[in-house]
Amino acid sequence: MRIKNKAFTLIELIVVIFIITVVSFFTIPSLFKDTLLKDETALISYLRALREDSITSKKETYLTINFKDRFFSFKSSNSEKKLSMKEDERWEVFIPSRGNINDGYVTIIFPPFPSEDFLIFYLNRDGKDFTILLNNITGEVEIFKEKKSFYD
Numbered sequence: 423m424r425i426k427n428k429a430f431t432l433i434e435l436i437v438v439i440f441i442i443t444v445v446s447f448f449t450i451p452s453l454f455k456d457t458l459l460k461d462e463t464a465l466i467s468y469l470r471a472l473r474e475d476s477i478t479s480k481k482e483t484y485l486t487i488n489f490k491d492r493f494f495s496f497k498s499s500n501s502e503k504k505l506s507m508k509e510d511e512r513w514e515v516f517i518p519s520r521g522n523i524n525d526g527y528v529t530i531i532f533p534p535f536p537s538e539d540f541l542i543f544y545l546n547r548d549g550k551d552f553t554i555l556l557n558n559i560t561g562e563v564e565i566f567k568e569k570k571s572f573y574d
Contacts, residue, residue, distance in 0.1 A: 462545065462552070462554060462565065464505055465494065465505060465543070465554070466554065466563045466565075468485075468494070468496045468503060468505065469485070469541070469556050469563060470561060470563060471496075471498065472484075472485055472496055472498055472532050473532050473556070473558060473561050474561065475498040475499060475500070475532075476498070476532040476533060476534050477534060477535065477536065479498075479499040479500075479534070480534040481499045481534055482531050482532060482533055482534060483496075483497060483498040483499065483531075483532045484496075484497040484498075484529055484530070484531055484532070485497075485529070485530040485532070486527060486528070486529045486530075487513070487515055487523075487527060487528050487529075487530070488527040489513065489523075489524060489525050489526060489527060490525070490526065490527065492506060492507040493505060493506045493507060494506075494507070508547070510547055510548060511545060511546070511547045512524075512545070512546040512547075513543065513544065513545055514543070514544040515528060515530075515541065515542065515543050515544070516541075516542040516543075516544070516572075517530065517539060517541060517542075518539055518540060519539060532558070536558055536559045536560075536561075537558040537559070538558065538559065539558055540555060540556065540557055540558065540572065541555075541556040541558065542554070542555050542556075542570075542572060543555075543556075544569055546569075550567075551567075551568055551569035552565060552566065552567060552568070552569075553565070553566040553568065553569055553570045554566075555570075555572070
């Protein structure tokens with residue numbers, strides 16, 4: 423009577439490891455690409471919240487960007503938040519009435535009514551450019567995976 427081994431052969435194990443390696447090779451880089459934009463969701467949600475709070479409370483809300491100390495400060499009628507910039511990020515904001523701002527600090531006032539100004543945030547991280555566009559009339563926020571110019 424012959425006893426049959428119920429174990430995997432070395433070739434079967436090598437094939438399984440190879441398949442896992444190939445699948446990981448193609449999926450892991452795409453996960454890292456998406457986290458670059460997911461990191462900016464906090465900024466986007468704060469921008470939307472400031473705009474909505476100013477309209478619903480009928481009071482001004484404020485966004486202060488401090489380029490020197492590298493943080494965003496959000497102040498509404500009922501809360502105040504601070505969000506730090508990452509070390510490898512370079513930010514710039516474009517306000518149609520003021521132009522490009524990328525040093526010192528700037529305070530942006532959200533009035534209690536929809537404003538005609540667009541706010542455009544430029545982010546450069548790891549050599550890649552992104553544009554975040556806030557439409558103050560509709561409250562929509564769009565992200566572009568490049569540096570876009572809307573006013574030439």
